Amino acid sequence: MASIATSRDRLRREPALADALCHEQVLPGRAPVHAEALPAGFELLKPVLERHGIEHLYVHQARALEGLAHGRNVALSTPTASGKTLVYNLPALRNALADPPGRALYLFPLKALARDQLQRLEADAAALGVPFSAAIYDGDTPQSRRRKIREQPPDVLITTPDMLHAGILPHHVSWEKFFRSLSLIVVDELHAYRGVFGSHVAQVLRRALRVARFHGRTPQIVTASATIGNAGELAAGLTGEPFQVVADDGAPRTRRHLWMLNPDGSPYTAAARLFRTAVGCGLRTLAFTKARRITELMHAWILEAEPALRDRISSYRAGFLPSERREIERRLFAGDLLGVISTSALEMGIDVGALDVCILVGYPGSQVSLWQRGGRVGREREAAIALVAQPDALDQYLAHHPQLLVDRAYEHAVVDPGNxxxxxxxxxxxxxxxxxxxxxxxxxxxxxxxxxxxxxxxxxxxxxxxxxxxxxxxxxxxxxVSLRNVGSAFTIQDDRDPDAERPVRIGSIGAGMVWSECHEGAIYLHRGRQFLVTRVDATEQTVSVRPVKVDYYTRALSEKETEILSRDRARPAGNFRLVQGRVKVTTFIRGFERRRVHGQDLLGTEKLELPPSSFETTGVWIEIPDEIPAALKAEKRHVMGGIHAVEHAALALFPLFALCDRLDVAGISHTKHPQLKKAAIFLYDGAPGGLGLVASLFDRFESLLETTLERIGDCACEEGCPACIHSPRCGSGNRPLDKASAIRALGLLLGHEPLPAIETLELAETAEAAPTEAPPEPETRETPPPRLVFFDLETQRSAQEVGGWHNAHLMRVALAVTFDTREGRYRTWYEADVAELIDQLKGADLVVGFNIKRFDYRVLRGYTDDDLGRLASFDMLDAVHARLGYRLALAHLAEETLGIGKSGDGLQSIAWWREGLRERVADYCRRDVEILCQLFDHAVREGHLIFRTKAGERVRLPARWDVAELVETARAEGPERDTRRAG
Ligand SMILES: [Zn+2]
Ligand SMILES: [Zn+2]
CATH class of the missing domain: 1.10.10 (Arc Repressor Mutant, subunit A)
Structure with missing residues (x-):
């Protein structure tokens, strides 16, 4: 095997690579920093350390264990391969040996990581030679085994947040034995819990801690993460508990070389070349790409150039069978494989042994990922990390400032537990x-x-x-509730085969994305395969697709609107005002375009007619003072093109400031925002409800704009390019964009240049009309309160006697009782008075009853052709049903809400009627109307009724009935109350 130095020399001899090499730096190695002694309480665990050949713990390990020994929660944040696992395995084993024994819950973001950890934990326990059990409980655990795990819980239960949420917490009662002895919760790969997923997990962990408290336990928590800027804050955000942070890494490092390449041609070709050179030198090499397709392409190109490598290299990505992945990991670890090209799938956890060269095809989006991936090399020998820049704004910014790769602080990972x-x-x-x-x-x-x-x-x-x-x-x-989405999701299915029992499920897409990514005619990419969307069913929430092979991709053309719902904070910055608040973003998809995969030529556009979709989120916006557009105009620059370009570049560079993924942050530019009446640039969290991302930049927003200005200014292009102001995500196809205008606008915004006074600008602005006086308020007239008529009736015959409820009109009115709020009195109406009764009902602003629409009005239809359904009515039973999804009896509500019983029922009243007990029937009916009035009053006064759930709990049924609102709604539903139907 050649050394890194030799390999570097060979790299230098490859013209294509030598020209691309734009930065080299040596990162010095470092000796380990050990702790003096094993923290108190862990002496028993010496055999575990011996198994790992450890004489002394590293300082960070010892400090973390001490923190735990003192009863604190600990957030550990150190580089890859610094011995984090031991920090939670040791206390878990110690607790298992204690009397009474304590159990631990291990959470990993991915199932694959759980398997890896189970083996390590079992091997550690075996070294102690004591009885110990650990088990994985996830989607792959068979039912029979699940039950056994619940009944005989292991000392350590390993699972994912998804399983904890859906499979364990809802059934915590049958996990009682586990929760009653839960003493430690381990959250590994903490930095993976950010954005939407992290914010979900913040809720799940709060629920888990509640459930533990329910069973009388307050478990300690230990979190482990790659180095991030805010491990303690993130751990606290995820759990709601305080943490001691341990970040002083004591693990050793070998000398490492950092190479940055910025090739003129394709970064993938350059990366493949570099990979071949490194493997050719016998160096164990790992390349990370940012897409599955690139992983496969690079693998294919390398084999094409050097077929002899077939058995020595492999690709690796999500979508491989678990067994395939294990095999690749094992062979890489053993040195049997010399090189692997991987997506981010190999970034976390899994131990692949000592490697020599790490090639990053494109900046992975964060310092955290950069050094987590880079941490894969240099554990035993001198090693190299090579970053091949892509032609986008973020990579090009770093190519111009390569020292930032080393100097820049680690990003903050944010979650929003209040979403x-x-x-x-x-x-x-x-x-x-x-x-x-x-x-x-x-x-x-x-x-x-x-x-x-x-x-x-x-x-x-x-x-x-x-x-x-x-x-x-x-x-x-x-x-x-799925932890990987916000709101509901559409199922993407291949339903070509009419004989298949059900359509083949391909995947899913969040409802917020469905119209822009999966409209009819869109090409949807899944695992490198192309699918044509043939139908979207909004009711069923399904997207139907069929596989196709085409040489184009599609892109939706959209327009967006932002409505400001509230302002939460604001501050002056540079020459502008920065505001944070809640915004409502509405997207209108107007059509889509087809572009050729290679070269991106426009092949055609099509119109789409889709309903607008909107969501609420957190936004931060720049209120641009009128002087800036005026100055741009005066200088004959394009105003929209300038601020639009600023928005694009700022979004592209956003990942330099907060840990986020591609769709986490979005933006909109306005030359005249309808509410602000001035130009503005909005950046907002892409997930409904917000993620805390744009808010985290509120105090450092100028830095983002300075960086943006620097990138645009540094770019060698003439009029804008993908490395500065073009965005692959632009809804308007990167039009209009004006690079020079953007530079000028940023200079003015940041206050590098003073704002010119508008008067001095040579500009014939049309003077805005003076605001007209508001029209005088119309004189208010006293309107009388609405006239409500409460109403109930009894029949002479039962439904059974007339052949069923559909013949209710044959049941005949025995008598009816009304209470008219205008008259303030109860009235009883007999069969002979039905016409008058109906007039009384028609005179009401609102008829209030219980089941009137399905029963009373139908009985009255025996006497009239009027469409009584059109009376302005409020049926309380309908309101109950709408709220609960099932019906409740009037007697039930009366008893639970008012504490009064009913005096009979409908059948009883028919029997009384037959016996000639008219008074009794009248009293009974009047009693029901009284109950109606009281229930209605109760709801208007208290905002709820009381009922008993099926589980026997007495609870409130929300009933915020507002008389004026009910009248208005009822009127809207039955506008032509006097319409008669032809007989
Ligand atoms: Zn450019
Ligand atoms: Zn755009």
Whole structure:
């Protein structure tokens, strides 16, 4: 095997690579920093250390264990291969040996990582020679085994957040034995929990801690992550608990070389060349690409050039069978494979041994990923990390500032535990696990309290009669919540085969993305295969596709609108005002274009007619002072082209400031925002409800703009290119864009140049008309309160006697009772008075009854051709049904809400009628109308009724009935109340 130095010399001899090499740097090696002694309480575990050949722990390991020994939660944040696993395996083993033994819950973001860890843990336990058990519980665990795990819980349970959410917490009662001895929660790969997924997990972990408390436990938490800028903050955000941070890495490092290549041609060709050179020198090489397709392409090119490498190199990515992946990992570890080309799939966890060269095809988007991937090499021998820059703004910025690769601080990973959409998804889950109590600390957060209020109003949570507890309206709300999405998702299916029992499921896509990515005619890419979207069914939430082979891709053409819903904070910055608030983003898809895969030539465009889709999120916006567009205009520059370009470049560079993924942040530019009445650039979190990303930049926004200006200014292009202001995600096809205008606008925004006074600009601005006086308020007239008529009737015959409910019009009115709020009196109407009764009902602004639409009006249809369904009516039973999804009897509501019983039922009243007990029937009917009035009053006054759930809980049924609103709604539903139908 050649050394890194030799390989570097060979690289230098390859003209294509030598020219591309734009930066070289040597990162010095470092000796380990050991701790003096094993922390107290861990002496018993010496055999485990001996197994690893460890005499002394590294300082960070010892500090973390001490923190745990002192009862604190610990957030460990150190580089790859610094011995993080031991930091949680040791306390887990120690707890298992204690009396009484304590159990541990291990969470890994990916199933594959769980397998790897199980083996290590079992081997560590074996070194101790004591009985110990660990088990994986995930989607692959067979049912029979699951039951056994629940009944005989292992000392360490290894699972994923998804399984914890959907498979364990909802059934925590049958996991009682486990939770009653839970003493440690381990969250590994903490930095993977960010964005939408992380914000979901923040809810799941809060629920898990609630469930543990329910079973009388307060487990300690240890988190482990790659080096990130805010491990303690992230751990606290994910759990709601305080943490001690341990980040002083004591692990040794060998000398490493950092090479940056910025090739003129394709970065993939250059990377493949470099890979061949390194492998040719006998160096064990790992290349990371940013896409599955590139992984496969590079693999193919290398084999084409050097077929002899067939058995020595491999590709690696998601989508391979687990067994294939294990095999590749094993062969790489053993040195049997000399090189692997991988997607990010190999970034985390899995130990692949000591490697020599790490090639990054494109900057992986963050310092965290860069050094996690780079940490794969240099564990035993001198090694090299090579970054091949791509022609995009982010990579080109770094190619011009390569020292930043080493000097720049690690990004902050953000989660938003207050995301209203996610709270709305998880609070019902939490309530189903154990009723939410008003005194829980969690509920003190105003955003949580607000979410509960909304969920109660929507009927997803039911408030107890006392008002102090909330129950879930459904038993298993978990089923509709996936941790990988916000809101609902569409199923993508291949349903060509009419004989197949059901369509073949390809994947899923969030409802927010479906119209832009999967409209009819779109080419949807999945695992390197192309599918043509043939149909989108919004009701069924399905996207039908069929596989195709085409040489084009599609891109939706969209327009977006931003509505400012609220302003949360603002500050002056440079020459502009920066504001953060809630925004509503509405997207209109106007059509799509087809472009050739190679060369991106436009092949054609098609129109689409789709309903607009919108969501609410957090936005940060620049309010651009009028002087800037005026100055641009005066200088004959393109205003929209300038600010649009600023938006694109700022978005592209956003990952330099916060850990985020491609679709996490988006933007919109306006030359005149309808609410602000001035130009503005909005950046907003791409996920409904927000992720805390743009908000995390509020205080450092000028840095983002400075970086943006620098990138655009540095770019060698004339009029803008993908390395500065072009965006592959632009909804308007990168039009208009004006590079020079962007540079000028940024200079003015940042205050590098003073704002010119508008008067001095040579500009014939059309003077805006002076605002007209608001029209005088019309004189308000006293309007009388609406006239409500409460109404109920009894019949002479039963449904059974007339052949069923569909013949209700034959049941004959025995008598009816009304209470008219204008008259303030009850009236009784007999069969002979039905015509007058109907007139009385027609005179009401609102008829209020219980089941009137399905019953009383149908009985009256025996007497009239009028469409009584058109009366302005409020049927309380309908309102109950709409809220609960099932019906409740009037007697039930009366008893639970008012504490009064009914005096009989409909059949009883028919019997009385037959016996001639007219007074008795009248009293009974009047009693029902009284109950109606009281229930209605109760709801108007209190905003709810009380009922008993199927589980026997007395809870509030939200009923915020507002008389004026009900009248208006009823009028809207039956506009022509006097219409007669021809007989
Ligand atoms: Zn450029
Ligand atoms: Zn754009």
């Amino acid at each position: 209203p959409e996610l709270l709305a998804a998880h609070l019902p889950c939490a309530a189903a696990e154990s009723p939410l109590r008003g005194d829980e600390a969690w509920l003190a957060d105003p955003r949580v309290a607000e979410a509960i209020e909304r969920l109660e109003a929507d009927g997803a949570l039911l408030r107890s009669e006392t008002g102090r507890e909330w129950f879930a309206a459904r038993r298993r709300p978990h089923r509709d």
